[in-house]
Amino acid sequence: MIQRSYPGAEKSLDINAPKRQFSDALGRVAGDSELLAAMAMFVVEDSQEVIDELQTHLQCHEMTQAAASAHKLKGMLSTFETAGPVIDLHELIVAAKENNTEECARIWKRCRIEIESLVVEISSLRQT
């Protein structure tokens, strides 16, 4: 198991975890795996910057900006996954709009590793 950690991380990335099939995502693009791969490329390229932005806004208690970043990240990831970390992001957006910094921190602590794991799995689509 590869350990990937950052301050406050609760979980570590487990590369042996079952991989997503992204069958729903493929269905949404009418089976066009080339399109899905191209979209995966963009999401992988752009998502890290948004994750870092979100982290910064949360640390600085900039809740409005945090909500916007979480919204953007949720949009990007929802193409590939609509459950799990995407639902967590929704809860984070709600908490950020309520200016609930503690709740936001708690949710982020819980879901960041899952988000990064998802991005890693999405990146595997680029090779299909």
Add this chain to the structure above:
Amino acid sequence: MFSANGFPARRSDQKPSMSLKKIHMPALEETVSIHDNRKVSKYSIGVQPSEDRSESTRMPNVLVIDDDRSIHLLAQKALAPIAEVTVSLSADEGLKALAEKSFDVVLLDIVLPDRNGLAMYCEIREMDRRLPVIFMTVEANSQTAIEAMQLGAFDYLAKPLSVDPLRDLVEKAIEQREMSSVPVAMSADEEASTATGELFIGRSKTMLNVFKAIGRVSQQDVPVLIRGESGTGKELVARALFQHSHRSDRQFLAVNCAALPDNLLESELFGHEKGAFTGAESRRIGKFEQCNGGTLFLDEIGDMAPSVQAKVLRVLQEQRFERVGGNNELRTDVRIVAATNRPLEQMVADGEFREDLLYRLNGVTIELPPLRDRQGDVVLLMRHFLSKAKRELKKPYLEGVSPEVVEMLTAYHWPGNVRQLRAVIRRCVLDSVMPVIVPDILPREIRKFAESRTIKQGNINEPAEEVDNVRQAGAGLPELVERLITERSTNVYADAVEYMERYVLLRILKETGGNQSQAAEMLGITRGKLRDRIATYKIVLESGVSFRDPIEP
């Protein structure tokens, strides 16, 4: 040849727009025009560019404003068959694009990095009120999405987006854009007739006769029977008789005789004494007593029970009655105006209605014509209901209705008469998200009526030999291909596809008797696409189904 992204590579001499060219087809007497159409398939090859360009044949333009690049990619791929797609990463970029180019549809993310999507939407509306804007949001139930719809957005799509629903919705928006780009045939801002105090709307000869009859009898203290189909305005006539009578300063009361059970109707009309029946806890004053000196409108009098008919007759003859369960004879001075849509004469013959009551009521009869017999008034009524609905339903951006809608509504047979027309107009105003009401919003029965009427204008019963002619025409495909090979054509695929398409469309439209909805369903394409093809191939529906130019077998 295909580029790396799977789309056909454009040749260096190929211009990136639609064009027209003329070809000869083996089964046609004359040349026809076709589109140089990338919509057919992304795998079409050998498309010949032409110097001719027509604004009317350009691909629709769609602007996608979203800071997510993957959305740009999905939109471009999904919409490539039907539109040219321009993408923007921010609101400012999007506004710049709108200022520089004309678009047919905008796909707008609700949350943008530099501006709130709703604010952006309002700016777009200021630039072009008829431009359909489709919101995209990852929060499908967000208050912003709901507010956007209330403000008049065309629709919204929940993320994650799917290719097929995205394409279908954008196609629909393009169609709406095309239809609402027609001039407004009827403005929604006409002064309502009620603003001038007029109760009735109508200038047809039949309605003028009604007005004259009202004028003749309103001042007389005689009972009046108003006859007409449901929804023709019988209560309006009753009120007009009252308002123009010398009783206009007294009461006007209305009773719907079909709405109450017989025993309750009797009590409603004549009142009852305490204890007259179970539940009669106290004395009740009936309408005949309440309306003393005034006018009583008995609507749907054909549904009145015989026992109640007898009591009403007595009031008409003697101006006397008793309350239910009462012994005291009471007097009343009431003018009775009755209305019915039932055949009272037949009911008399069947023993369901009193002949003597009919004679009493029939002294003066005013016949209200059905709406289909006063087609000239449909436009006036539409105008009135449209402006009223615009005000009441708070639709300030509504401009009016398209000429096609006016035509369809004028031609419709209106089984529910004016009441139905009013309901249809109100529903259209409520449902419309564009400034101009277009045929797609009309109720299904009206659209179907219009389609069937188009067929009935011609011969819908195609003789068998005409169907055979179509089959024969379709058999020319091998000959066409051989000829194109001989001519060393570099457009074989497109020409063959066009030939096949024309044959299939004609055959299916003949199968459905020209019904485009059914034909689109059988073909597995949208109605908009079918309509486009009908126009492209000049398929004529007025005289059965055929090409404008006859087809040789």
